[in-house]
Amino acid sequence: MSFRHPLFRNESVLVPEHVPASTPHRGVQMRALEAYFQGVAERSQSVSQTVLLHGPVGSGKTMLTKKLGVVLEKKAASYGNRVKFLHVNCRIDRSLVAILNKGLRALGHSYPTRGLSFEELLQALLDELKRDRVHLLVAFDEADSLVESDPPSLYTITRLREVASDEQVFSSLLISKTLDYVKMVDLSTLSSLSWNTVSLDPYSAEQLYDILLSRSQQAFCEGCVDDGALQMAAELASIYGDARYAIELIYRAGKLAEVAEADKVAPEHVRRAKSDLPPEFRKEELVYLDKHQRVMLKAISRVLKKSDSAFATIGEVEKNYNALCESLGLAPNHHTQVWNDVNELARKGIIEAQLSGKGFRGRTTMIGLSRVSAGQLDEVLQEA
Numbered sequence: 001m002s003f004r005h006p007l008f009r010n011e012s013v014l015v016p017e018h019v020p021a022s023t024p025h026r027g028v029q030m031r032a033l034e035a036y037f038q039g040v041a042e043r044s045q046s047v048s049q050t051v052l053l054h055g056p057v058g059s060g061k062t063m064l065t066k067k068l069g070v071v072l073e074k075k076a077a078s079y080g081n082r083v084k085f086l087h088v089n090c091r092i093d094r095s096l097v098a099i100l101n102k103g104l105r106a107l108g109h110s111y112p113t114r115g116l117s118f119e120e121l122l123q124a125l126l127d128e129l130k131r132d133r134v135h136l137l138v139a140f141d142e143a144d145s146l147v148e149s150d151p152p153s154l155y156t157i158t159r160l161r162e163v164a165s166d167e168q169v170f171s172s173l174l175i176s177k178t179l180d181y182v183k184m185v186d187l188s189t190l191s192s193l194s195w196n197t198v199s200l201d202p203y204s205a206e207q208l209y210d211i212l213l214s215r216s217q218q219a220f221c222e223g224c225v226d227d228g229a230l231q232m233a234a235e236l237a238s239i240y241g242d243a244r245y246a247i248e249l250i251y252r253a254g255k256l257a258e259v260a261e262a263d264k265v266a267p268e269h270v271r272r273a274k275s276d277l278p279p280e281f282r283k284e285e286l287v288y289l290d291k292h293q294r295v296m297l298k299a300i301s302r303v304l305k306k307s308d309s310a311f312a313t314i315g316e317v318e319k320n321y322n323a324l325c326e327s328l329g330l331a332p333n334h335h336t337q338v339w340n341d342v343n344e345l346a347r348k349g350i351i352e353a354q355l356s357g358k359g360f361r362g363r364t365t366m367i368g369l370s371r372v373s374a375g376q377l378d379e380v381l382q383e384a
Protein backbone atom coordinates (compact mmCIF):
# COMPACT_ATOMS: atom_id res chain seq x y z
CA MET A 1 0.00 0.00 0.00
CA SER A 2 1.46 3.34 -0.96
CA PHE A 3 1.57 6.18 1.54
CA ARG A 4 -0.46 9.14 0.42
CA HIS A 5 0.50 12.58 1.62
CA PRO A 6 -2.49 14.48 3.10
CA LEU A 7 -3.65 17.52 1.14
CA PHE A 8 -4.78 19.60 4.10
CA ARG A 9 -2.40 20.97 6.68
CA ASN A 10 -5.09 22.82 8.67
CA GLU A 11 -8.51 22.91 7.13
CA SER A 12 -10.07 24.97 9.93
CA VAL A 13 -8.44 27.97 8.22
CA LEU A 14 -11.03 27.61 5.47
CA VAL A 15 -14.19 27.72 7.59
CA PRO A 16 -16.06 31.01 7.10
CA GLU A 17 -15.81 32.02 10.80
CA HIS A 18 -12.02 31.81 10.86
CA VAL A 19 -10.48 35.26 11.35
CA PRO A 20 -7.31 35.29 9.24
CA ALA A 21 -4.11 36.96 10.43
CA SER A 22 -3.41 38.34 6.98
CA THR A 23 -6.14 40.18 5.07
CA PRO A 24 -4.91 41.25 1.63
CA HIS A 25 -6.50 44.34 0.07
CA ARG A 26 -8.19 45.51 3.25
CA GLY A 27 -5.28 47.35 4.87
CA VAL A 28 -6.58 50.81 3.98
CA GLN A 29 -10.08 50.10 5.29
CA MET A 30 -8.75 48.52 8.49
CA ARG A 31 -6.58 51.58 9.13
CA ALA A 32 -9.59 53.84 8.48
CA LEU A 33 -11.64 51.95 11.07
CA GLU A 34 -8.81 52.09 13.59
CA ALA A 35 -8.36 55.82 12.97
CA TYR A 36 -12.06 56.54 13.59
CA PHE A 37 -11.89 54.74 16.94
CA GLN A 38 -8.46 56.05 17.96
CA GLY A 39 -10.02 58.75 20.14
CA VAL A 40 -12.14 56.17 21.95
CA ALA A 41 -9.03 54.10 22.72
CA GLU A 42 -7.10 57.14 23.99
CA ARG A 43 -9.86 58.90 25.94
CA SER A 44 -12.51 56.26 26.42
CA GLN A 45 -14.38 58.23 29.11
CA SER A 46 -14.88 61.36 27.07
CA VAL A 47 -14.99 60.35 23.40
CA SER A 48 -17.59 58.30 21.57
CA GLN A 49 -17.94 57.36 17.94
CA THR A 50 -20.52 56.08 15.44
CA VAL A 51 -19.24 54.52 12.20
CA LEU A 52 -21.08 52.95 9.29
CA LEU A 53 -19.33 50.05 7.54
CA HIS A 54 -20.89 48.82 4.33
CA GLY A 55 -20.06 46.55 1.40
CA PRO A 56 -21.55 43.68 -0.58
CA VAL A 57 -21.75 39.98 0.33
CA GLY A 58 -18.38 38.48 1.27
CA SER A 59 -16.47 41.75 1.09
CA GLY A 60 -14.94 41.28 4.55
CA LYS A 61 -17.25 43.37 6.79
CA THR A 62 -17.63 40.85 9.59
CA MET A 63 -13.97 39.87 9.35
CA LEU A 64 -12.76 43.49 9.70
CA THR A 65 -15.20 44.09 12.53
CA LYS A 66 -13.88 41.18 14.56
CA LYS A 67 -10.29 42.27 13.97
CA LEU A 68 -11.14 45.82 14.97
CA GLY A 69 -12.63 44.56 18.26
CA VAL A 70 -9.41 42.79 19.24
CA VAL A 71 -7.17 45.69 18.18
CA LEU A 72 -9.26 48.32 19.94
CA GLU A 73 -9.51 46.49 23.27
CA LYS A 74 -5.72 46.06 23.28
CA LYS A 75 -4.99 49.60 22.20
CA ALA A 76 -7.29 51.04 24.89
CA ALA A 77 -5.54 48.89 27.50
CA SER A 78 -2.19 50.33 26.40
CA TYR A 79 -3.57 53.79 27.34
CA GLY A 80 -4.81 52.43 30.65
CA ASN A 81 -8.44 52.42 29.46
CA ARG A 82 -11.05 49.71 29.26
CA VAL A 83 -12.99 49.20 26.05
CA LYS A 84 -15.31 46.22 25.76
CA PHE A 85 -16.18 45.07 22.25
CA LEU A 86 -19.48 43.31 21.61
CA HIS A 87 -20.38 41.88 18.22
CA VAL A 88 -24.09 41.17 17.68
CA ASN A 89 -25.85 39.87 14.62
CA CYS A 90 -29.13 41.74 14.34
CA ARG A 91 -30.73 38.87 12.45
CA ILE A 92 -30.33 36.80 15.60
CA ASP A 93 -30.69 39.48 18.28
CA ARG A 94 -33.66 41.13 16.73
CA SER A 95 -34.40 43.98 19.14
CA LEU A 96 -32.48 46.67 21.01
CA VAL A 97 -33.73 45.19 24.29
CA ALA A 98 -32.14 41.84 23.40
CA ILE A 99 -28.91 43.64 22.47
CA LEU A 100 -28.81 45.71 25.68
CA ASN A 101 -29.33 42.52 27.67
CA LYS A 102 -26.45 40.94 25.82
CA GLY A 103 -24.35 44.00 26.66
CA LEU A 104 -25.16 43.66 30.36
CA ARG A 105 -24.33 39.96 30.33
CA ALA A 106 -21.06 40.64 28.50
CA LEU A 107 -20.13 42.99 31.36
CA GLY A 108 -20.90 40.25 33.85
CA HIS A 109 -24.22 41.64 35.07
CA SER A 110 -27.47 39.82 34.65
CA TYR A 111 -30.79 41.57 34.73
CA PRO A 112 -34.27 40.10 34.52
CA THR A 113 -35.28 40.22 30.88
CA ARG A 114 -38.85 40.82 31.85
CA GLY A 115 -40.17 43.61 34.03
CA LEU A 116 -37.76 46.35 32.98
CA SER A 117 -38.73 48.90 30.36
CA PHE A 118 -36.32 49.76 27.59
CA GLU A 119 -35.38 53.04 29.31
CA GLU A 120 -34.74 51.26 32.62
CA LEU A 121 -32.58 48.68 30.93
CA LEU A 122 -30.64 51.37 29.09
CA GLN A 123 -30.12 53.32 32.32
CA ALA A 124 -28.94 50.14 34.04
CA LEU A 125 -26.42 49.51 31.26
CA LEU A 126 -25.11 53.10 31.29
CA ASP A 127 -24.83 53.06 35.09
CA GLU A 128 -22.87 49.82 35.07
CA LEU A 129 -20.54 51.13 32.36
CA LYS A 130 -19.85 54.30 34.33
CA ARG A 131 -19.37 52.41 37.58
CA ASP A 132 -16.95 49.94 35.96
CA ARG A 133 -15.29 52.72 33.90
CA VAL A 134 -15.80 50.66 30.76
CA HIS A 135 -16.55 52.00 27.28
CA LEU A 136 -18.75 49.60 25.29
CA LEU A 137 -18.39 49.34 21.52
CA VAL A 138 -21.29 47.46 19.99
CA ALA A 139 -20.91 46.21 16.41
CA PHE A 140 -24.42 45.89 15.02
CA ASP A 141 -23.84 43.39 12.21
CA GLU A 142 -26.63 43.30 9.61
CA ALA A 143 -27.96 46.50 11.20
CA ASP A 144 -30.39 46.94 8.31
CA SER A 145 -32.52 44.06 9.58
CA LEU A 146 -32.83 45.70 13.03
CA VAL A 147 -33.82 49.04 11.53
CA GLU A 148 -36.24 47.34 9.20
CA SER A 149 -38.12 45.60 12.03
CA ASP A 150 -37.78 48.57 14.40
CA PRO A 151 -37.14 51.84 12.47
CA PRO A 152 -36.70 54.11 15.54
CA SER A 153 -33.84 51.91 16.76
CA LEU A 154 -31.39 53.72 14.47
CA TYR A 155 -32.35 57.00 16.08
CA THR A 156 -31.93 55.51 19.56
CA ILE A 157 -28.50 54.05 18.73
CA THR A 158 -27.21 57.33 17.37
CA ARG A 159 -28.51 59.23 20.41
CA LEU A 160 -26.96 56.96 23.03
CA ARG A 161 -23.93 59.23 23.24
CA GLU A 162 -26.22 62.11 24.16
CA VAL A 163 -28.09 60.11 26.78
CA ALA A 164 -24.75 59.61 28.50
CA SER A 165 -23.80 63.26 28.05
CA ASP A 166 -21.55 63.83 31.05
CA GLU A 167 -19.36 60.83 30.31
CA GLN A 168 -18.96 58.82 27.15
CA VAL A 169 -19.40 55.10 27.57
CA PHE A 170 -20.95 53.90 24.35
CA SER A 171 -19.86 53.70 20.70
CA SER A 172 -21.31 51.86 17.76
CA LEU A 173 -20.33 50.36 14.45
CA LEU A 174 -23.26 49.78 12.11
CA ILE A 175 -22.65 47.13 9.46
CA SER A 176 -24.74 46.48 6.38
CA LYS A 177 -24.59 45.59 2.70
CA THR A 178 -25.89 48.94 1.49
CA LEU A 179 -26.78 52.25 3.11
CA ASP A 180 -30.35 52.01 1.86
CA TYR A 181 -31.70 51.38 5.36
CA VAL A 182 -30.30 54.73 6.50
CA LYS A 183 -32.19 56.46 3.71
CA MET A 184 -35.42 54.80 4.80
CA VAL A 185 -35.53 56.46 8.21
CA ASP A 186 -36.51 60.06 8.74
CA LEU A 187 -34.18 63.02 8.44
CA SER A 188 -33.92 63.88 12.11
CA THR A 189 -32.06 60.59 12.57
CA LEU A 190 -29.81 61.22 9.63
CA SER A 191 -28.63 64.55 10.94
CA SER A 192 -27.48 63.01 14.21
CA LEU A 193 -25.18 60.63 12.37
CA SER A 194 -21.90 62.31 11.76
CA TRP A 195 -21.39 60.19 8.65
CA ASN A 196 -18.21 58.38 9.33
CA THR A 197 -18.37 55.73 6.67
CA VAL A 198 -16.04 52.99 5.56
CA SER A 199 -17.06 51.40 2.33
CA LEU A 200 -15.83 48.10 0.88
CA ASP A 201 -15.89 47.37 -2.83
CA PRO A 202 -16.50 43.90 -4.23
CA TYR A 203 -13.20 42.09 -4.76
CA SER A 204 -11.72 41.75 -8.26
CA ALA A 205 -10.48 38.39 -9.58
CA GLU A 206 -6.87 39.44 -8.88
CA GLN A 207 -7.68 40.42 -5.32
CA LEU A 208 -9.58 37.17 -4.73
CA TYR A 209 -6.57 35.27 -6.04
CA ASP A 210 -4.34 36.96 -3.43
CA ILE A 211 -6.85 36.16 -0.69
CA LEU A 212 -7.09 32.52 -1.79
CA LEU A 213 -3.33 32.23 -1.99
CA SER A 214 -2.89 33.55 1.53
CA ARG A 215 -5.63 31.33 3.02
CA SER A 216 -4.60 28.20 1.12
CA GLN A 217 -0.93 28.51 2.08
CA GLN A 218 -2.03 27.92 5.66
CA ALA A 219 -4.76 25.41 4.90
CA PHE A 220 -3.01 23.07 2.45
CA CYS A 221 0.32 21.28 2.50
CA GLU A 222 3.00 22.73 0.29
CA GLY A 223 2.55 21.99 -3.41
CA CYS A 224 -0.94 20.53 -2.93
CA VAL A 225 -2.89 23.22 -4.77
CA ASP A 226 -2.45 23.88 -8.44
CA ASP A 227 -2.13 27.59 -9.16
CA GLY A 228 -4.71 27.18 -11.94
CA ALA A 229 -7.23 25.96 -9.35
CA LEU A 230 -6.78 29.14 -7.31
CA GLN A 231 -7.10 31.27 -10.44
CA MET A 232 -10.25 29.49 -11.48
CA ALA A 233 -11.91 29.85 -8.07
CA ALA A 234 -10.94 33.54 -8.00
CA GLU A 235 -12.33 34.05 -11.49
CA LEU A 236 -15.63 32.29 -10.70
CA ALA A 237 -16.16 34.22 -7.45
CA SER A 238 -15.23 37.55 -9.03
CA ILE A 239 -18.67 37.75 -10.66
CA TYR A 240 -19.91 38.53 -7.15
CA GLY A 241 -16.66 39.91 -5.71
CA ASP A 242 -17.38 37.52 -2.85
CA ALA A 243 -14.43 36.16 -0.82
CA ARG A 244 -16.67 33.75 1.10
CA TYR A 245 -17.72 32.04 -2.11
CA ALA A 246 -14.11 31.91 -3.36
CA ILE A 247 -12.95 30.26 -0.14
CA GLU A 248 -15.89 27.83 -0.11
CA LEU A 249 -15.05 26.82 -3.67
CA ILE A 250 -11.44 26.02 -2.88
CA TYR A 251 -12.39 24.24 0.35
CA ARG A 252 -14.95 22.11 -1.45
CA ALA A 253 -12.49 21.46 -4.28
CA GLY A 254 -9.92 20.31 -1.69
CA LYS A 255 -12.44 17.86 -0.25
CA LEU A 256 -13.26 16.50 -3.70
CA ALA A 257 -9.55 16.08 -4.48
CA GLU A 258 -9.06 14.28 -1.17
CA VAL A 259 -11.89 11.84 -1.89
CA ALA A 260 -10.53 11.26 -5.39
CA GLU A 261 -7.11 10.55 -3.83
CA ALA A 262 -5.52 13.15 -6.12
CA ASP A 263 -2.08 14.51 -5.18
CA LYS A 264 -3.17 18.08 -5.66
CA VAL A 265 -6.24 20.25 -6.03
CA ALA A 266 -6.73 20.86 -9.75
CA PRO A 267 -8.98 23.18 -11.79
CA GLU A 268 -11.30 20.25 -12.50
CA HIS A 269 -12.01 19.90 -8.76
CA VAL A 270 -12.96 23.59 -8.65
CA ARG A 271 -15.25 23.11 -11.62
CA ARG A 272 -16.96 20.22 -9.85
CA ALA A 273 -17.14 22.21 -6.61
CA LYS A 274 -18.89 25.01 -8.45
CA SER A 275 -21.65 22.76 -9.72
CA ASP A 276 -22.18 21.44 -6.16
CA LEU A 277 -22.22 24.86 -4.64
CA PRO A 278 -24.54 27.45 -6.08
CA PRO A 279 -23.87 30.80 -4.41
CA GLU A 280 -26.48 31.68 -1.91
CA PHE A 281 -29.42 33.83 -2.90
CA ARG A 282 -30.79 35.99 -0.14
CA LYS A 283 -34.46 36.84 -0.17
CA GLU A 284 -33.84 39.78 2.15
CA GLU A 285 -32.02 41.51 -0.66
CA LEU A 286 -35.38 42.08 -2.30
CA VAL A 287 -36.72 44.06 0.64
CA TYR A 288 -34.92 47.26 -0.32
CA LEU A 289 -35.86 47.31 -3.97
CA ASP A 290 -38.25 50.00 -5.10
CA LYS A 291 -41.41 49.25 -7.02
CA HIS A 292 -39.84 49.68 -10.46
CA GLN A 293 -36.85 47.52 -9.60
CA ARG A 294 -39.19 44.74 -8.50
CA VAL A 295 -41.18 44.99 -11.70
CA MET A 296 -37.90 44.94 -13.61
CA LEU A 297 -36.81 41.79 -11.78
CA LYS A 298 -40.16 40.20 -12.50
CA ALA A 299 -39.73 41.06 -16.18
CA ILE A 300 -36.23 39.53 -16.19
CA SER A 301 -37.40 36.30 -14.58
CA ARG A 302 -40.33 36.03 -17.01
CA VAL A 303 -38.16 36.56 -20.08
CA LEU A 304 -35.56 34.07 -18.88
CA LYS A 305 -38.14 31.47 -17.87
CA LYS A 306 -39.37 31.38 -21.45
CA SER A 307 -35.92 31.49 -22.98
CA ASP A 308 -33.49 28.66 -23.73
CA SER A 309 -30.47 30.89 -23.45
CA ALA A 310 -28.78 31.90 -20.19
CA PHE A 311 -29.04 35.59 -20.99
CA ALA A 312 -31.70 38.00 -22.21
CA THR A 313 -31.00 41.29 -23.95
CA ILE A 314 -31.87 44.54 -22.22
CA GLY A 315 -34.27 45.24 -25.12
CA GLU A 316 -36.33 42.11 -24.44
CA VAL A 317 -36.37 42.88 -20.74
CA GLU A 318 -37.45 46.46 -21.29
CA LYS A 319 -40.31 45.37 -23.55
CA ASN A 320 -41.56 42.96 -20.93
CA TYR A 321 -41.09 45.58 -18.21
CA ASN A 322 -43.21 48.09 -20.15
CA ALA A 323 -45.95 45.51 -20.59
CA LEU A 324 -45.89 44.58 -16.90
CA CYS A 325 -46.07 48.26 -15.88
CA GLU A 326 -49.08 48.72 -18.10
CA SER A 327 -50.87 45.73 -16.59
CA LEU A 328 -50.17 47.16 -13.11
CA GLY A 329 -51.34 50.65 -14.05
CA LEU A 330 -47.84 52.01 -13.48
CA ALA A 331 -46.15 54.61 -15.71
CA PRO A 332 -42.98 52.89 -16.98
CA ASN A 333 -39.59 54.54 -16.47
CA HIS A 334 -37.61 55.86 -19.41
CA HIS A 335 -34.74 53.96 -20.95
CA THR A 336 -31.99 55.70 -18.94
CA GLN A 337 -33.69 54.87 -15.66
CA VAL A 338 -34.31 51.29 -16.83
CA TRP A 339 -30.60 51.03 -17.51
CA ASN A 340 -29.79 52.52 -14.08
CA ASP A 341 -32.08 50.01 -12.39
CA VAL A 342 -30.48 47.11 -14.24
CA ASN A 343 -27.06 48.31 -13.10
CA GLU A 344 -28.25 48.71 -9.55
CA LEU A 345 -29.65 45.15 -9.50
CA ALA A 346 -26.35 43.89 -10.91
CA ARG A 347 -24.36 45.86 -8.34
CA LYS A 348 -26.34 44.17 -5.59
CA GLY A 349 -25.48 40.80 -7.12
CA ILE A 350 -29.14 39.89 -7.75
CA ILE A 351 -28.68 39.73 -11.51
CA GLU A 352 -25.70 39.59 -13.83
CA ALA A 353 -25.33 42.22 -16.52
CA GLN A 354 -22.58 42.18 -19.10
CA LEU A 355 -21.91 43.57 -22.53
CA SER A 356 -22.36 41.08 -25.32
CA GLY A 357 -19.41 40.39 -27.60
CA LYS A 358 -19.42 42.19 -30.94
CA GLY A 359 -21.61 40.61 -33.58
CA PHE A 360 -24.61 39.97 -31.40
CA ARG A 361 -26.88 42.69 -32.72
CA GLY A 362 -24.02 45.14 -32.22
CA ARG A 363 -23.09 45.43 -28.55
CA THR A 364 -25.89 45.18 -26.09
CA THR A 365 -26.28 44.59 -22.37
CA MET A 366 -27.06 40.96 -21.63
CA ILE A 367 -28.89 40.10 -18.45
CA GLY A 368 -28.76 36.78 -16.64
CA LEU A 369 -29.45 35.18 -13.27
CA SER A 370 -26.89 32.99 -11.61
CA ARG A 371 -27.71 32.82 -7.94
CA VAL A 372 -31.26 31.68 -8.41
CA SER A 373 -33.37 30.12 -11.14
CA ALA A 374 -35.90 32.29 -12.96
CA GLY A 375 -38.71 30.09 -11.63
CA GLN A 376 -37.56 30.48 -8.00
CA LEU A 377 -37.19 34.23 -8.40
CA ASP A 378 -40.67 34.54 -9.83
CA GLU A 379 -42.04 32.65 -6.81
CA VAL A 380 -40.15 34.81 -4.32
CA LEU A 381 -41.42 37.95 -6.02
CA GLN A 382 -45.01 36.65 -5.79
CA GLU A 383 -44.56 36.28 -2.03
CA ALA A 384 -42.91 39.66 -1.56
Ligand SMILES: Nc1ncnc2c1ncn2[C@@H]1O[C@H](COP(=O)(O)OP(=O)(O)OP(=O)(O)O)[C@@H](O)[C@H]1O
Nearest residue numbers: 016023024026057058059060061062063211243244
Ligand atom coordinates in the same frame (compact mmCIF):
# COMPACT_ATOMS: atom_id res chain seq x y z
N1 LIG B 1 -9.15 40.39 2.53
C1 LIG B 1 -9.42 39.16 2.98
N2 LIG B 1 -8.43 38.31 3.29
C2 LIG B 1 -8.69 37.05 3.76
N3 LIG B 1 -9.94 36.58 3.95
C3 LIG B 1 -10.97 37.39 3.65
C4 LIG B 1 -10.77 38.70 3.16
N4 LIG B 1 -11.99 39.29 2.96
C5 LIG B 1 -12.90 38.38 3.32
N5 LIG B 1 -12.31 37.23 3.73
C6 LIG B 1 -12.97 36.02 4.20
O1 LIG B 1 -14.13 35.82 3.40
C7 LIG B 1 -15.21 35.35 4.19
C8 LIG B 1 -16.36 36.32 4.09
O2 LIG B 1 -16.02 37.54 4.74
P1 LIG B 1 -17.04 38.27 5.74
O3 LIG B 1 -17.79 37.24 6.52
O4 LIG B 1 -16.30 39.29 6.50
O5 LIG B 1 -18.01 38.94 4.67
P2 LIG B 1 -19.20 39.98 4.92
O6 LIG B 1 -18.84 41.23 4.19
O7 LIG B 1 -19.46 40.09 6.38
O8 LIG B 1 -20.39 39.26 4.13
P3 LIG B 1 -21.97 39.18 4.49
O9 LIG B 1 -22.56 40.46 3.99
O10 LIG B 1 -22.44 38.02 3.70
O11 LIG B 1 -22.11 39.01 5.97
C9 LIG B 1 -14.67 35.19 5.61
O12 LIG B 1 -14.23 33.86 5.77
C10 LIG B 1 -13.47 36.13 5.63
O13 LIG B 1 -12.50 35.73 6.56
Ligand SMILES: [Mg+2]
Nearest residue numbers: 061062063141
Ligand atom coordinates in the same frame (compact mmCIF):
# COMPACT_ATOMS: atom_id res chain seq x y z
MG1 LIG C 1 -21.02 39.45 7.56
